[in-house]
Amino acid sequence: MSASKSRQAAADLLIETLDNRRTLDEAMELSETYGALTGPDRGFARAMASAALRQLGRIDKGLAPFLNRPIETAVPPARALLRIGAAQSWILDTPAHAVVSETVNAAKHWARARSASGFLNAVLRKAVNDRTAFDAAPVTSVWPDWLTVELMTSLGVEGASALARLQMEEPDLDLTVRDEGFAEDLAKRIGAKRVGLGSLRVASGDVAGVEGYRAGDWWVQDAAAAIPAQLLGIEPGQTVFDLCAAPGGKTMQIAAMGAKTVAVDRSKTRLQRVEENLERTGLQDGVEIVAANAETWSPGEQADAVLLDAPCSAFGTLRRHPEGAWIKGPDDIARFPEVQLRLLKAAAGLVKPGGTIVYCVCTPLKREGADVVAAALKDTELERAPISAEEAGPFASALTGAGDLLTLPLGDFAHDAFFISRLRRKA
Known part of the structure; x- marks a missing residue:
């Protein structure tokens, strides 16, 4: 050639x-x-x-x-x-x-x-x-001018510059292990290091070539993306709704915790990938797959906990998908907050009184994170269940004054930028 x-x-x-x-x-x-x-x-x-x-x-x-x-x-x-x-x-x-x-x-x-x-x-x-x-x-000129303004408005110069510098490098590969009891042994065998709240990190490369892939011992998931499911506080046998579930990383986490898991997504095509991942990891028996719009879905029962990974601008994952800065425009992202608020309000009606909702978006934009939560708190029976420093672990410095997490890559290791808020339905 x-x-x-x-x-x-x-x-x-x-x-x-x-x-x-x-x-x-x-x-x-x-x-x-x-x-x-x-x-x-x-x-x-x-x-x-x-x-x-x-x-x-x-x-x-x-x-x-x-x-x-x-x-x-x-x-x-x-x-x-x-x-x-x-x-x-x-x-x-x-x-x-x-x-x-x-x-x-x-x-x-x-x-x-x-x-x-x-x-x-x-x-x-x-x-x-x-x-x-x-x-x-300037380092922030990796993006179009309008996006630079958006990110600097939400993050300041230091935060935006950190995101830009990360985008300029190929990211490592983070893995979530199906059985935490084997994580240390697997880390030694594949030469991985522990990061975040238990993720394994290896050099970027052929995913299928990493030991344990075909056996379903792990799945690819950024260390920051693995946080939301760990904040649900669920017990084996409890019912959890995973809304906007595809491609299924968080679904597999919840299923691995022993919960009765219902994975909901409006895209049948994307749900096929969820099913494939569940079968590869052997977690399919504990999961029900539902193709539905989470805004209008009516399951006939309420869950002990709900995880809502809402559709968003995804600007926190630009180091993995840098084209996202160029294939979306201001008009594309302007619609997200309204959709996110509708989904969060719908989630409030799907959880039992006293139950937990974790809302997350893989973007650092304030209008898709903190602003959406603030609006939902005004119009629903939800209240904050602040995340503690102990729960956040190495992400503790990312805690906001309200007890949410904004995982900017300013610490000791690179990761995606997520906004995560834990809420509780008033009893």
Whole structure:
């Protein structure tokens, strides 16, 4: 396979994500060019696309001095190849001659880009020799300007900058172990370290190649994402509703605790993944799968506890899905708080008096977290059940004055940004 094919595939992935508004995972499934690659060629294509997405805003600022007009005015293939070329040179340290020659060769795949070969060649020759503007760009310029304003408003400069720095690096892989009694032994066997409230952390790589995957001994789940289920305080045999359950990490946690678990999600397709994960881990017998809208679902019984992982902007997971900053816009995220509030109010009617609700979103935006909870407390029979420092463990510094958690990556280890609030229905 020629080296230009990897560049072609990487550019194709960028077009699928940025122009067709797909996730990188979806793009990799859809791209025939990427799918035709194997081994190191495929790995390099993914690395180029990922690097470009992680620092897209900085790359565009770095390229600007070499362009006569905004990069967005270039045809999609040429625009993607410029970004892929810059990512190779400035982030992946690819030799300059390969960056220029192979990236320009990749343009031959697209009729609209062939005529731009001279333009690509001229710009990339300058870029490989001058990264001044790229290096000078603020760390938060990895995002579009509107998102930088949003995150700085919610987190301040320090918090937003910490998120941006994390996004620039490939994240490690966090695992939740099905049986905590075997966690230490498994950690030794796979060379993992313990982080958070018991998660195992290994270097990023082929998930299926890690010992215990096929046996269902663990599942992939960020250390911060593992917190909400642990705050439910449930006992074996109790009934727990997991609302908006897909892809199922929290469902498996609850089932592993011995609870009668009902996993609810409106997407039948996403619930198939939940079922697959439950079968792989051997936890399917204790879980009922329900395809329903949690806002209107009426189960005929109330639960001892409810976990609501509400749909959100997901800006706390940009280190894993950096394309999220670019395939969503202000109008897309403006609708979330209203949906989240409706779901939380619905959850209040699904839990027994005295029962617990844990509300969480994988975003640090205040309007999707603390503001939603404050609104729900005014209109429901819910009250706060503050999270204690002992329960939060290594996340104790993330506790807010109200007893919620906002897990910003400012401590000793990297993790996703989550807002988590524990509530109780008044008896």
